Amino acid sequence: MNVILNKRTKEVHIGSLSVGNESPILIQSMTMADSLDVNKTVEECIHLFEKGCPLIRLAIPSVKAAKNLKNIKLEIEKRGYDIPLVADIHFTPEAAEIASKFVEKVRINPGNFADRKRFESIEYTAEEYDLELKRIEKDIQPFIDSCRQNQTSVRIGVNHGSLSDRITSYYGDTPKGMVESALEYLAFFNNQNFENVVVSLKSSNPQIMIEANRLFVVEQEKRGWNFPLHLGVTEAGDGEDGRIKSALGIGTLLKEGIGDTIRVSLTENPENEIPVAQFLAEEFGRKKAFPELNIYAKNPTIPEVFTHPEQCNGWTVFDLAKQSPEELHQFLLKQQEKEQASPVLFHGNYSEKDLDKFLIRATVDFGSVLLNGWGNGMCIQNENFGSEVIVNIANGILQATRRKISKTEYISCPSCGRTRFDLQKTTAQIKEKTNHLVGLKIGIMGCIVNGPGEMADADYGYVGSGIGRITLYKKKEIIQKNIPEEDAVNALIRLIRENGDWVDP
């Protein structure tokens, strides 16, 4: 697949904002407050808005919360602000319909709008499958009518972790399944000439997210559609690893000209997401688009990390920070033709003094070559940072591209109004106790509604299941339900020990 995005997407209006076509890349974030609490929610919205976030999403878990959006909008207005809001809806079509009367945009998840996920495999004939689509189209009709009437825009937000059993049974738990899920729903809206739609295809694995978005671009172009894309890597976690995963997924696509609006999800205070998103949008969005790098290495090896290029005598060095994407293409083509090529070192010397900007730039430069299996070694330099920091970044990029696993993998959600425990504090505690378990995947999720699906490929899961209550998972299986929060981290460690996955630090 070679995606060259030479066509602009259509412009979609979200209240006073526009996304797509020539509009600048729009950044967005999400509140953490319970959306039934008007004051807390409004204060958080205003805070995020003043920090530079023009579009704000709220978790709306019930019909009651959807009705409360009216009060939130009125209170924002009363305080002198005009802030476009997005209602984030899972499982409750009725709440989506109500929300569409009060906010500028509603996000629905095709995996659970009129479908379910129980990790079941269902066999369909083509006719049966078609009947299911007809049922869903009927179920979604009142929502489409309400959005049209209220001039509300829609995001069809597909998540890899919450694809319905119908989709995974028919198309597989794959980027193709994600794309088909989005296309089915787009067809419902498109059949009725409802155009104010944005699409997202997110995953906690940046490689899957990148593949799904590229494939979607190809598929929607085949149908003559040009709906804008919202980009994001879900459950990216916190700190450097969260930034690296987000930069890899979002930055790689923006550089190819794909993406119109972005959200960086971090398990941190939402305001921390904004400078990362702003930098990605400014540096990589709406610039000259480079075609997807589609030259794959024949025999990928596990790359070594070096601190100086001089350590690699006899290697071929390619400078990713200085040389252009065209030069990179030529270089890789030549490498591919060689019978016996010398090992390749990818090098980049950076001058950023800001750590986040440095690691984002390095991730976007190194990400796509590493994802395609290239490189026997990598060397990142920046005289503003010590070698320990830099080696850590290099290992983080290798881990995010799945070329070399040298750390514990955390899949932690950013938390939202559905979270009923201190997710940031708990994530820090779990990390402190388990960060020596190289290769183990631990999911730390705020709620039982979306958590289990979104962390589906984790080895162990720690999921909020009520106020101060935690449910523990081993893979997809529930092991202990509703443990008090204060005992849950130790219970998780016990569970890892009992299953033989623990090693002493």
Ligand code: SF4
């Ligand atoms: S998994 Fe986390 S971010 Fe997603 S809905 Fe639940 S609490 Fe919110």
